[in-house]
Amino acid sequence: MSAFLEYLGSYWDFLTQRGPNGELTFDVLGAFWVNIQLTFWSGLLALLIGVVVVAMRISPIASLRITATAYTNIFRDIPLTAVILMMWLVVWTQLGVTFGGKMITDFFILAVVGLGLYHGSFMAEALRSGVNTVPLGQAEAARAIGLTFMQSARMIVLPQAFRGAVAPIGNTLIALIKNTTVASVGGVSIETSSVMSGMIEFGPQFIFLVFLTFALGYVVIVIPVGMLSTHLSHKLAVKR
Amino acid sequence: MSENNVPDTGEVAVALYDVQKWFGDLHVLKDINLSVKRGEVMVVIGPSGSGKSTLCRAINRLEPIDSGRIELGGVPLPAEGKELALLRAEVGMVFQSFNLFAHKTILDNVTLGPIKVRKFAPSVAREEGLALLERVGIRNQADKLPAQLSGGQQQRAAIARALAMHPKLMLFDEPTSALDPEMINEVLDVMTDLAQSGMTMIVVTHEMGFARRVANRVVFMSDGEILEEAKPDEFFTNPVTDRAKEFLAKILQH
Numbered sequence: 001m002s003a004f005l006e007y008l009g010s011y012w013d014f015l016t017q018r019g020p021n022g023e024l025t026f027d028v029l030g031a032f033w034v035n036i037q038l039t040f041w042s043g044l045l046a047l048l049i050g051v052v053v054v055a056m057r058i059s060p061i062a063s064l065r066i067t068a069t070a071y072t073n074i075f076r077d078i079p080l081t082a083v084i085l086m087m088w089l090v091v092w093t094q095l096g097v098t099f100g101g102k103m104i105t106d107f108f109i110l111a112v113v114g115l116g117l118y119h120g121s122f123m124a125e126a127l128r129s130g131v132n133t134v135p136l137g138q139a140e141a142a143r144a145i146g147l148t149f150m151q152s153a154r155m156i157v158l159p160q161a162f163r164g165a166v167a168p169i170g171n172t173l174i175a176l177i178k179n180t181t182v183a184s185v186g187g188v189s190i191e192t193s194s195v196m197s198g199m200i201e202f203g204p205q206f207i208f209l210v211f212l213t214f215a216l217g218y219v220v221i222v223i224p225v226g227m228l229s230t231h232l233s234h235k236l237a238v239k240r
Numbered sequence: 241m242s243e244n245n246v247p248d249t250g251e252v253a254v255a256l257y258d259v260q261k262w263f264g265d266l267h268v269l270k271d272i273n274l275s276v277k278r279g280e281v282m283v284v285i286g287p288s289g290s291g292k293s294t295l296c297r298a299i300n301r302l303e304p305i306d307s308g309r310i311e312l313g314g315v316p317l318p319a320e321g322k323e324l325a326l327l328r329a330e331v332g333m334v335f336q337s338f339n340l341f342a343h344k345t346i347l348d349n350v351t352l353g354p355i356k357v358r359k360f361a362p363s364v365a366r367e368e369g370l371a372l373l374e375r376v377g378i379r380n381q382a383d384k385l386p387a388q389l390s391g392g393q394q395q396r397a398a399i400a401r402a403l404a405m406h407p408k409l410m411l412f413d414e415p416t417s418a419l420d421p422e423m424i425n426e427v428l429d430v431m432t433d434l435a436q437s438g439m440t441m442i443v444v445t446h447e448m449g450f451a452r453r454v455a456n457r458v459v460f461m462s463d464g465e466i467l468e469e470a471k472p473d474e475f476f477t478n479p480v481t482d483r484a485k486e487f488l489a490k491i492l493q494h
Contacts, residue, residue: 060320135337135339137335137337137338137339138339138341138342140302140339141333141335141339141340141341141398141401143302143325144300144302144328144331144332144333144335144402145329145333145353145357145401145402146325146326146327146328146329146330146353146357146405147325147352147353147356147357148322151356155352155356156341159343160342163343238342238343239342239385239388240342240387
């Protein structure tokens with residue numbers, strides 16, 4: 001028992017060790033904060049893309065529908081690792097797209113774009129499942145009182161679609177939270193999976209506890225999101 | 241002027257010329273020629289699948305037609321777009337399944353069109369909306385959601401929503417077919433009042449009593465064709481075609 005406590009104690013020392021300038025060697029909380037920021041910005045982008053794409057998919061204009069369907073299928077089918085790698089190796093390295101700041105800022109922004117593009121396809125599909133919960137008669141009634149397609153989509157169909165899609169949107173968000181760790185292959189070396197790799201490299205004797213630390217961290221973040229999404233999906237459901 | 245006489249103002253509200261419509265191989269509207277005068281109440285009856293709902297929906301282009309011409313007040317129906325939207329605003333539509341906006345309150349259902357399409361000030365639209373709800377007898381339900389109302393109340397709200405647009409013409413697509421029997425009359429009463437106020441109405445219905453009492457003209461459709469067009473008394477007492485006789489025998493024997 002005491003040997004185990006001693007082992008835990010030495011893990012704690014390992015976890016909280018500081019470098020010569022007083023900074024944490026393994027900034028675990030800082031790393032989680034990076035992933036939360038990645039989640040926030042790419043989630044916002046994905047939702048925006050999802051709304052635009054789903055509006056295109058229900059539009060009366062065939063070319064918009066085809067474009068939206070193509071986007072959804074392409075980004076849903078490419079592995080996320082490939083998307084993020086492309087953002088780094090193709091967009092940043094080859095095309096030379098930068099944002100003027102530090103390299104890590106470039107990588108962060110490109111990772112957000114990659115994550116947003118990838119999850120945007122899932123958000124669009126989640127919203128499309130929500131659109132399918134809205135009876136056709138709602139759009140017909142909207143057209144019958146003289147609303148244009150855009151007005152009908154914005155005021156009648158999409159608000160109800162959103163409320164019918166809370167659960168699948170929540171699922172996509174949960175997947176996104178964990179998928180932000182793939183940003184490590186796009187050069188975002190300060191996020192959780194990068195820090196975790198470093199910790200395993202320098203403290204292989206703690207490998208199990210290191211895994212446990214990060215696993216617990218994600219569970220703590222994801223549980224409230226899941227609970228909130230279940231709660232909201234009931235609360236917001238449109239009564240028919 | 242007796243009740244069943246068409247007020248002869250000479251003005252044509254709706255006219256259909258040689259209208260054809262197919263659903264795949266099914267010819268659902270065959271050579272439809274029809275005109276409705278301003279102030280006229282026209283009831284369309286016929287067996288299910290006869291094309292009467294399609295006819296009703298074609299008039300505000302919820303169903304596009306394959307050939308022929310439809311004119312509202314002498315103006316041909318425009319193609320899909322802003323112009324069509326404006327024209328639809330002039331035509332009130334009441335659906336079998338009510339189709340109230342499920343996420344909006346009854347009052348918001350009624351004021352949405354006036355505010356967003358007619359650009360009324362919200363306070364004006366609200367006042368007028370409440371007056372319309374009063375007129376159809378559900379003012380006390382104004383702040384509820386559609387799902388909280390009975391079918392009859394929902395359909396009356398739907399009528400108020402259509403009236404709020406100040407339509408020149410009202411289309412009713414089997415407005416009482418989804419209602420429990422005890423709620424049918426409250427909706428028919430509202431429609432009767434509306435007819436008496438001079439509204440031009442095209443009503444697809446199975447309510448023969450309503451047709452007899454309120455219609456200026458009855459149109460009998462079967463298999464996509466207009467087989468008879470007559471004043472209600474004439475039609476119900478002396479149907480000409482076998483198809484109409486058969487239909488009336490089936491529905492009037494109870």
